[in-house]
Amino acid sequence: MAFRVLDSSAFYAGIPFSSNEPSYITPLVYNEIDHIKKDHDAIQILIETKRLTINEPEDQFVNAANNAAKKSGDFSNLSDEDMSTIALSLQLKAELVTDDFAVSNVAKNLNIKVIPVMTTGIKHVITWKYYCPGCKVNFSNVTECPRCGNKLKKKAIKK
Ligand SMILES: [Zn+2]
Structure with missing residues (x-):
């Protein structure tokens, strides 16, 4: 299997x-x-x-x-x-x-x-939201936090 x-x-x-x-x-x-x-x-x-x-x-x-x-x-x-x-x-x-x-x-x-x-x-459509785990701020189109340099984490949003 x-x-x-x-x-x-x-x-x-x-x-x-x-x-x-x-x-x-x-x-x-x-x-x-x-x-x-x-x-x-x-x-x-x-x-x-x-x-x-x-x-x-x-x-x-x-x-x-x-x-x-x-x-x-x-x-x-x-x-x-x-x-x-x-x-x-x-x-x-x-x-x-x-x-x-x-x-x-x-x-x-x-x-x-x-x-x-x-x-x-499965029919749900997922979009991703990127956020900094340190600053708790959302960003888009970047992978690192422009404020503190942390790698951004992503969270799925169901539409
Ligand atoms: Zn940050």
């Missing part, structure tokens, strides 16, 4: 809630989705019923993902969550469900099978 790794865009699109296939996410993605308070019980049930497993990728796979992202020029567009997701897909030889262009690009360069969120039959 093929493993499936989800990034946060796949998670926000509701894939783990609408599929019986077991999914994997990294601890960083779990922390990112943790703010969806209304779905919090649903997430706990997924974990308890083993439909969702949280797994930390090993360093060697994180390094391989970092190297591939630097090579393809996508590194500055990718968050730590994104990098961990690519690394876990590589480690588990899993299919990666994402709608993030940079994530897909790096994953394909590593011969990871990428499944676009769209093709899973």
